[in-house]
Amino acid sequence: xxxxxxxxxxxxxxxxxxxxxxxxxxxxxxxxxxxxxxxxxxxxxxxxxxxxxxxxxxxxxxxxxxxxxxxxxxxxxxxxxxxxxxxxxxxxxxxxxxxxxxxxxxxxxxxxxxxxxxxxxxxxxxxxxxxxxxxxxxxxxxxxxxxxxxxxxxxxxxxxxxxxxxxxxxxxxxxxxxxxxxxxxxxxxxxxxxxxxxxxxxxxxxxxxxxxxxxxxxxxxxxxxxxxxxxxxxxxxxxxxxxxxxxxxxxxxxxxxxxxxxxxxxxxxxxxxxxxxxxxxxxxxxxxxxxxxxxxxxxxxxxxxxxxxxxxxxxxxxxxxxxxxxxxxxxxxxxxxxxxxxxxxxxxxxxxxxxxxxxxxxxxxxxxxxxxxxxxxxxxxxxxxxxxxxxxxxxxxxxxxx
Amino acid sequence: xxxxxxxxxxxxxxxxxxxxxxxxxxxxxxxxxxxxxxxxxxxxxxxxxxxxxxxxxxxxxxxx
Numbered sequence: 001x002x003x004x005x006x007x008x009x010x011x012x013x014x015x016x017x018x019x020x021x022x023x024x025x026x027x028x029x030x031x032x033x034x035x036x037x038x039x040x041x042x043x044x045x046x047x048x049x050x051x052x053x054x055x056x057x058x059x060x061x062x063x064x065x066x067x068x069x070x071x072x073x074x075x076x077x078x079x080x081x082x083x084x085x086x087x088x089x090x091x092x093x094x095x096x097x098x099x100x101x102x103x104x105x106x107x108x109x110x111x112x113x114x115x116x117x118x119x120x121x122x123x124x125x126x127x128x129x130x131x132x133x134x135x136x137x138x139x140x141x142x143x144x145x146x147x148x149x150x151x152x153x154x155x156x157x158x159x160x161x162x163x164x165x166x167x168x169x170x171x172x173x174x175x176x177x178x179x180x181x182x183x184x185x186x187x188x189x190x191x192x193x194x195x196x197x198x199x200x201x202x203x204x205x206x207x208x209x210x211x212x213x214x215x216x217x218x219x220x221x222x223x224x225x226x227x228x229x230x231x232x233x234x235x236x237x238x239x240x241x242x243x244x245x246x247x248x249x250x251x252x253x254x255x256x257x258x259x260x261x262x263x264x265x266x267x268x269x270x271x272x273x274x275x276x277x278x279x280x281x282x283x284x285x286x287x288x289x290x291x292x293x294x295x296x297x298x299x300x301x302x303x304x305x306x307x308x309x310x311x312x313x314x315x316x317x318x319x320x321x322x323x324x325x326x327x328x329x330x331x332x333x334x335x336x337x338x339x340x341x342x343x344x345x346x347x348x349x350x351x352x353x354x355x356x357x358x359x360x361x362x363x364x365x366x367x368x369x370x371x372x373x374x375x376x377x378x379x380x381x382x383x384x385x386x387x388x389x390x391x392x393x394x395x396x397x398x399x400x401x402x
Numbered sequence: 403x404x405x406x407x408x409x410x411x412x413x414x415x416x417x418x419x420x421x422x423x424x425x426x427x428x429x430x431x432x433x434x435x436x437x438x439x440x441x442x443x444x445x446x447x448x449x450x451x452x453x454x455x456x457x458x459x460x461x462x463x464x465x466x
Contacts, residue, residue: 042458375433
């Protein structure tokens, strides 16, 4: 009997920890494509980029602790390259690892900006190496252009502005973050950038890069302009890392190739579960909506659950989490719980400051966003988890705004 | 007896503990965690372990 976990980020780590905590004493193999033992990606676009930060990426546990305390066989710097579900083997590093229970936690890879190969100063922000490079550029006082007004890119722009550096965000949509938070809240988020002095170029695409001596010098826009740049960070989304699953029979999503799971994280292939950024999981709390979530909290929860379910499938229970993410921009904190897929959005600007938006589907609240109102966000989460009727959520919001 | 320890200097007020165990944790007026009951009964261990694990900045510990 062996539990094999492919993917050594947060979801994979939580899988391993949960298996041991639950008393599983058998073999565990943790396979990771990066050389590093599991480390926290969360600070990479936040505190790590601060001028005062330590500039070091710290693992959750060192390799020795993983081997000795958790009794895990580590295969780091070893991307999985195939899965044979009939033989129940993972191909990796020129060998095969047999499994009885498998957790797919390979996460997602940042999309590269087309035409940026070989140009220094152009980065994504997903790995420790990415973060070190971005931080070094900021330390050098780089003029920063962020492509894509998503949360990662926005945090990079905020880090640049916090250092007093010029920063511009280029976004193809006319309102940022529509898919994540909807148009009303997206417009509020856009205003946070403008107030902080970040230049926001909406409804604009990048048509090319300018470089000199192999280093980026500018970003060419669809308007014909060239924005001077010494640091370009592309936040144009991620792709689930499932190339290694081709031909395995594990169901992959038609749009993005993520692993399709039921509400227990089972893939339908015996013994194979998925967790974290790679997994589309049905969520009973939201009418069975399939969700692929790139949130820290989701990776932590799903990783642990996937391992438990893989080891004891007869005891598996459907997960019905309320998604939660947050982002820190300038001196603001944006927090979102639930889903933005709603029939109606109601927004309020409370006298006491910040912003609140509530999202209704049918007759109940399914989502909430707050800006700078940290005491409230988890109260909305409880409303959502409890399937609270819409009037009750509105009444609560009115009390909070008073 | 189990005891909850919150490192309020480390706490970032994200509220995952409140989400997981609202009878024991709440984000307070200053935006950091308030522990509502520092010495919970053993019957709450599983929920509290989940809340401790859920903290993205590892600000919580359960002591025995």
